[in-house]
Amino acid sequence: MSRDAVFASIRASLQGAPRVEQPAPVRHHPAPNEPASLARFLERAAFHACTHERIATLDELPMRALAWLESRTPLTTLWMASPLAELAWPATLARRSDAAAKDTVAAVSLAFAGIADSGTLVMCSGPESPITHNYVPEFHVIALRIADLVANQEAVWARLRERGAMPRALNLIAGPSRTGDVEQTIQIGAHGPRAVHIVLVG
Template sequence: MSREAVFAGIRAALNTVPTGGTPMLAPAQPTTQTASLARFIERATLHACTHERIATLDELPSRALAWLESRAPIATLWMAAPLARLPWPDTLTRRCDAARKDTVAAVSLAFAGIAESGTLVMASGPDSPITHNFVPEFHVITLHLADLVANQEAVWARLRALGTLPRALNLVAGPSRTGDVEQTIQIGAHGPRAVHVVLVG
């Protein structure tokens, strides 16, 4: 049976009128954006991410530093280049190059967020070194709500619309972890041991 025939059968079934002549109506659902955000937060929390929401990107420096400094002193912060123009404290050294082995923290900008799985999509490029996703001990990831999509297929559609693909695409679902040693979960084995998502909008 062809794909078109399958979909035609589904559409016909959805339009079926039961005995009595009253059309079958789907139960009321939350708006798509509200439902997607709730699903994303639920899944990200299960992945051991923390999160908070801000209205505008200008709030990011104070909120990100508050979260980071509650975990470690921060004198130098690696970040995505577009975020370096925000009002960070003058005393903070900002770096947009590749993270080093002594990098404690980074603040990144996600290409997209996947509501279905609570996953953050990180596209590599000159403004977002891939090492920021794996080297720092603490990682703050900024996600614009406008970049929240329903599923992974929507991410590929957005990438195709750009016309060019990034050199690498990383899907981040919480802190790094492994259970290789005696099946005991170890956090931070191959990357950050804490991930904080800042939702903008």
């Protein structure tokens, strides 16, 4: 049977058949000013294998961050965002705010924002927060002010526009690094930290 004959047969069979309209899928796109949900953020962050704790002020960060890190690895040097270097870290701990090196084991960073809808941390690159801190260390502690929690990604772009100058790079972090490239077996820490701990401030 020729191609034209096949299509003619199909058209003939469809004539008179009722047309079924498929409803468009309903997708929820939160407005940028929709209130953020802390419970939703923590639920999604846990799904991404992040751990978390909460402190009242940033002054508590050194003690809590070190307790989490030292339970996992010995520390003599800690890389951190320069705004955090002025906090009361132990005098015996060497602090570095430059780019992470191949021997960097741990880093402590300050998130620009958190996205409640996806449990994602938003990190802006810059001299005070080198992008390598997000990828090189095995262990990453990220402080997030609860006031910087937004509902969705659209709200992040709105905040960046309000700030003015855009960062050179913007990283969206959803848990430890992982890959399934090797025999479809999930490997943690393949291209970045193998553990991410969120410290909520406020």
